[in-house]
Amino acid sequence: MSIVFIAVTALVALSLIFGAILGFAAVRFRVEGNPIAEQINAILPQTQCGQCGYPGCKPYAEAIAAGDKINKCPPGGEATIQALAELLDVEPEPLDAVEGEKPQMVAFIREAECIGCTKCIQACPVDAILGAAKQMHSVIASECTGCDLCVEPCPVDCIDMIPVASTLQTWKWEHPLPPGTVIATDRESAL
Amino acid sequence: MSTWPIHPLRGGVHPPQCKTLSNQSPIHSVPLPKQLIVPLLQHLGRSTEALVNVGDYVLKGQLIADSSSPISAAVHAPSSGTVSCIGPQPYPHVSGQLLEAIVIDTDGLETWCPLEPVPDFYAASATKLLDKVRQAGISGLGGAGFPTVIKLTPKAHQPIKTLIINGTECEPYITADDLLMREKTAQLMLGIDILVHILQPEHVLIAIEDNKPEAIAAVRHALDSRRYHVVALPTIYPSGGERQLIQILTGQEVPSAKLPAELGILCQNVGTVVAVHDAIIEGKPLISRITTLTGQALQRPMNVECLIGTPVAHLLELAGIQQAKRGRLIAGGPMMGFTLPSAAAPIIKTSNCILAATDAELPPPPPALPCIRCGDCAEVCPANLLPQQLHFYALGDDHPQLQAHNLFDCIECGACAYVCPSSIPLVQYYRAAKADIREQEQKQIKAEHAKERFEFRQERLRLEDERKEAERAARAERLAKTKAEQAKKATQADAASHKADAADDELKRLKIAASMAQVALRKAQKQLEAHDTEALKVQVEQLRVAADYAKQALELASAAMPAPAPAPSQPAEDELKRVKIAASMAQVALRKAQKQLEAHGTDELKVQVEQLRISAEQAKQALTAATATATTPTVADKPVKTELSAAEQALKKAKIDVAMKRAALRKAERNAADPEALAALQAELTHAEQSLAELN
Numbered sequence: 001m002s003i004v005f006i007a008v009t010a011l012v013a014l015s016l017i018f019g020a021i022l023g024f025a026a027v028r029f030r031v032e033g034n035p036i037a038e039q040i041n042a043i044l045p046q047t048q049c050g051q052c053g054y055p056g057c058k059p060y061a062e063a064i065a066a067g068d069k070i071n072k073c074p075p076g077g078e079a080t081i082q083a084l085a086e087l088l089d090v091e092p093e094p095l096d097a098v099e100g101e102k103p104q105m106v107a108f109i110r111e112a113e114c115i116g117c118t119k120c121i122q123a124c125p126v127d128a129i130l131g132a133a134k135q136m137h138s139v140i141a142s143e144c145t146g147c148d149l150c151v152e153p154c155p156v157d158c159i160d161m162i163p164v165a166s167t168l169q170t171w172k173w174e175h176p177l178p179p180g181t182v183i184a185t186d187r188e189s190a191l
Numbered sequence: 192m193s194t195w196p197i198h199p200l201r202g203g204v205h206p207p208q209c210k211t212l213s214n215q216s217p218i219h220s221v222p223l224p225k226q227l228i229v230p231l232l233q234h235l236g237r238s239t240e241a242l243v244n245v246g247d248y249v250l251k252g253q254l255i256a257d258s259s260s261p262i263s264a265a266v267h268a269p270s271s272g273t274v275s276c277i278g279p280q281p282y283p284h285v286s287g288q289l290l291e292a293i294v295i296d297t298d299g300l301e302t303w304c305p306l307e308p309v310p311d312f313y314a315a316s317a318t319k320l321l322d323k324v325r326q327a328g329i330s331g332l333g334g335a336g337f338p339t340v341i342k343l344t345p346k347a348h349q350p351i352k353t354l355i356i357n358g359t360e361c362e363p364y365i366t367a368d369d370l371l372m373r374e375k376t377a378q379l380m381l382g383i384d385i386l387v388h389i390l391q392p393e394h395v396l397i398a399i400e401d402n403k404p405e406a407i408a409a410v411r412h413a414l415d416s417r418r419y420h421v422v423a424l425p426t427i428y429p430s431g432g433e434r435q436l437i438q439i440l441t442g443q444e445v446p447s448a449k450l451p452a453e454l455g456i457l458c459q460n461v462g463t464v465v466a467v468h469d470a471i472i473e474g475k476p477l478i479s480r481i482t483t484l485t486g487q488a489l490q491r492p493m494n495v496e497c498l499i500g501t502p503v504a505h506l507l508e509l510a511g512i513q514q515a516k517r518g519r520l521i522a523g524g525p526m527m528g529f530t531l532p533s534a535a536a537p538i539i540k541t542s543n544c545i546l547a548a549t550d551a552e553l554p555p556p557p558p559a560l561p562c563i564r565c566g567d568c569a570e571v572c573p574a575n576l577l578p579q580q581l582h583f584y585a586l587g588d589d590h591p592q593l594q595a596h597n598l599f600d601c602i603e604c605g606a607c608a609y610v611c612p613s614s615i616p617l618v619q620y621y622r623a624a625k626a627d628i629r630e631q632e633q634k635q636i637k638a639e640h641a642k643e644r645f646e647f648r649q650e651r652l653r654l655e656d657e658r659k660e661a662e663r664a665a666r667a668e669r670l671a672k673t674k675a676e677q678a679k680k681a682t683q684a685d686a687a688s689h690k691a692d693a694a695d696d697e698l699k700r701l702k703i704a705a706s707m708a709q710v711a712l713r714k715a716q717k718q719l720e721a722h723d724t725e726a727l728k729v730q731v732e733q734l735r736v737a738a739d740y741a742k743q744a745l746e747l748a749s750a751a752m753p754a755p756a757p758a759p760s761q762p763a764e765d766e767l768k769r770v771k772i773a774a775s776m777a778q779v780a781l782r783k784a785q786k787q788l789e790a791h792g793t794d795e796l797k798v799q800v801e802q803l804r805i806s807a808e809q810a811k812q813a814l815t816a817a818t819a820t821a822t823t824p825t826v827a828d829k830p831v832k833t834e835l836s837a838a839e840q841a842l843k844k845a846k847i848d849v850a851m852k853r854a855a856l857r858k859a860e861r862n863a864a865d866p867e868a869l870a871a872l873q874a875e876l877t878h879a880e881q882s883l884a885e886l887n
Contacts, residue, residue, distance in 0.1 A: 046638035048645045056645065079631075126644040145641045168232070171286045172626030175585075176559070176619045 036088075037065040043083045047075040048125035049147030051097070056125065069093065075146070077101040105146035105161040107139045113158035120150035120159060195396060195420045198442040200435055202573040203427040204606045206363050206526065208402060213485040213492040214366035218374055220496060221509060223297050227269050227500030228280045228537040229255065230292040234330035235337045236262035241293055247274045250304035252476050254326075255293055264338045264540070265328035267476040268304075269498035272297040283503070283522045283539060287532030295500070306474035317345070317389045320471060327470030329477045333357060333431075333460030334523065336541040339467065342457060343389055352455035354392040355440060356383055356464055358399040358406065359424060359431035362524030365544040367481045368461050370494040372399065372406035375465050376413040382468030383419060386459065395419040396440055402426040428526065429604040433458045435573050447600050462543075482538055484510040486547035488517040497538055503545055504534040510547075518550035525553060526605040560613035568607035568617065574600050578607035578617050585620040590628050598624060701745040708738035767814075774810035781807045845883040852876040 041061035052072035054060040064070055070084040074097040085092035095101060109120070109129075116134040128144045131137030139150075151159045164170075232238040237260035249255055249268040256266035272295045279289035309315050309323060325340040345351060356379075360368040372379060387395060399407050401423045411421050424430055424439060434445045437456050445451050451458060462480065469475045478499055485492040490511030497506060503520075521528040522536075523544055531545075538545075546553075568578035577596055584592040601621050608617040712734040719727045781803040788797060856872040 046641040046645065125648065126641050127648050143644065168284055168288055168290055171288060172630060173619060173622035175623040176616045
């Protein structure tokens with residue numbers, strides 16, 4: 001009988017001790033924010049375009065962490081969906097966008113037509129448009145994320161979204177055709 | 192001179208040398224081309240910016256483009272002439288894309304700009320010599336084109352112990368360094384002396400593959416008393432790679448993602464060393480290089496010393512290109528070179544070879560077959576990588592695995608693809624995978640940057656909102672305070688007015704009481720007069736006392752009340768008003784009488800009207816007099832004004848008259864009226880104009 005009593009007492013004592021330690025750790029090492037949302041946010045392309053229906057990448061990251069779909073990011077495209085699927089261990093889904101994946105774009109203001117209304121400046125989520133009231137505006141191309149948000153507010157429609165031109169610095173080698181996919185004559189004509 | 196121990200290279204291949212094609216004749220000079228295309232980016236690093244404008248005349252060796260970035264190399268005019276264009280021009284790149292370049296139309300005079308040589312370099316400081324190297328725009332001539340001055344600048348914590356002069360030239364076909372070592376041995380030696388003076392290394396190794404006996408002999412002969420080691424290496428490809436050469440000569444492996452300088456080793460190509468010599472001893476910037484023109488499509492394969500910017504087509508013509516036989520045109524060697532899309536591209540600082548091969552010589556690659564996992568590639572890889580694993584990961588776009596298998600240590604030498612029995616273009620896979628990974632990294636960096644900017648903006652907007660909210664609150668508070676103060680003041684004023692009212696009331700009450708007492712007194716007096724009884728007398732007496740008392744109280748109260756503000760009535764004005772009223776009343780009476788007179792017409796009325804008229808006139812006169820006295824100053828300047836305005840009005844009228852007459856005349860002219868009428872109108876107009884002139 002006393003053995004049972006000792007065992008129960010020991011277990012109760014141990015559980016109390018570990019419970020106290022766990023309780024202390026939960027308070028002492030509390031993680032601020034949602035770490036999963038942070039990781040998702042790091043994968044998203046940060047264009048802040050709002051095409052996913054959320055006001056920016058972080059809100060969408062939080063929504064994904066809360067269970068939203070991972071295929072709502074057109075600027076990220078398939079690569080982002082793959083990365084998210086891997087991170088969250090879910091099945092990758094096809095991109096949910098009307099026009100599919102678009103090339104990297106950059107906003108361009110036809111400066112002769114700009115009336116200096118500052119509406120695009122207020123719309124730009126990354127402060128990539130320079131200008132002042134009644135002064136011509138200009139896009140800092142290297143800061144532009146190509147999010148499209150400045151196009152709609154422009155009262156004179158002087159903003160174009162143009163695909164980023166390939167330069168020698170951005171040029172990349174093409175992937176060779178996988179082996180076995182062509183016969184010799186095809187291959188020669190492909191070259 | 193002891194022999195330097197060699198550590199044989201692991202891996203490597205032995206492709207056919209084909210060097211005898213081009214190394215049988217001395218270095219040729221090239222006739223000056225009509226146009227030189229000098230690209231702004233000829234090195235690894237930041238692009239330069241043009242310092243000249245279209246139409247400028249430039250001298251040979253003049254600085255024409257430079258950059259503020261340290262990882263850059265200045266560009267100089269290769270010959271004298273006129274800048275005819277600055278803009279996108281053909282560039283030796285596999286994509287065939289254009290690149291900004293300065294085009295110089297040569298004048299054939301080859302006029303040098305003033306040069307500042309430092310012949311006695313031993314007396315010069317390392318800093319000065321490095322500055323000269325930087326100004327000369329020297330970048331590595333071996334192929335990579337990294338700015339030389341950055342490699343040469345010693346770092347305090349990384350002293351250079353071993354200086355390796357790379358004359359291996361392991362790639363087939365290329366003999367530019369071979370010929371350079373044979374013909375410019377003296378310059379090479381002086382160049383090495385300069386580098387030794389700058390770097391103060393413990394050992395100097397001149398590495399030459401043993402397939403260049405003439406070069407080895409020439410260099411050994413030129414050594415004299417110098418304590419440099421000339422190391423003849425066994426011929427194997429790619430022994431000339433920087434990391435491979437270091438491994439062969441020192442047995443040390445340069446760690447992944449580290450530089451040889453961290454091991455205290457520095458490699459320089461022989462061509463670069465000669466360029467350093469030219470920059471210091473002769474003061475000449477890097478404007479020419481030795482390039483091999485080779486391949487079986489050329490009638491006269493040779494090495495040429497050509498100006499930077501010389502179009503490839505110009506050189507091919509010199510070497511006797513047989514267009515019919517020509518297959519692929521390759522910049523660089525057959526192993527690491529790339530297909531040139533166009534012969535219009537110029538020679539740049541890194542162009543060591545132009546290979547015009549026939550199809551028999553370099554047949555197009557056979558179709559790739561699936562990998563059979565033979566492992567030959569892994570055996571020949573000089574970087575100890577696993578090419579077939581990398582191939583599979585590249586096929587599957589598995590970037591993390593590619594990086595885990597050290598894809599970025601691949602030097603793209605092509606040994607694996609050379610031995611592959613399935614003819615898989617392995618290097619192309621690695622290049623594409625590297626580009627993809629780099630692009631992803633760039634995107635990641637850009638995303639991070641965008642995120643930072645977005646968050647900064649959000650924070651800024653939030654602070655602005657907070658500030659506005661605070662301001663709004665402050666304003667509301669201020670408003671409430673002022674309101675409260677106003678309310679307070681109003682209550683005080685109310686109280687004061689109440690007090691005044693009370694005083695007023697008291698006064699009124701007293702007045703009434705006084706007057707009532709008076710009335711009572713008077714009544715009693717009347718009664719007394721009528722009846723005259725004792726009782727009444729007493730009563731009257733009492734009433735008089737009471738009335739007096741009331742009067743006194745009233746007087747006291749009146750005195751206590753603040754004296755009413757004196758009325759602003761000025762007697763003159765009052766008088767004036769009175770007179771005015773009298774005058775107008777007289778007028779009214781007169782008018783009434785006149786009407787009556789008209790209606791009835793009696794003599795009496797007539798007389799009355801006459802009287803009234805006189806009185807009205809009198810009143811009017813009185814009014815005029817009163818006005819004159821009351822408002823003298825106004826009266827004084829009014830007439831002047833009226834006079835003036837009369838003149839003005841006359842003038843205006845005359846002007847309008849003239850304009851109208853003119854219009855009428857014009858109208859008549861338009862309507863083709865008869866000449867008489869026109870003449871009349873003309874006369875009228877002239878008259879009007881005259882009167883206007885008079886008035887003016």
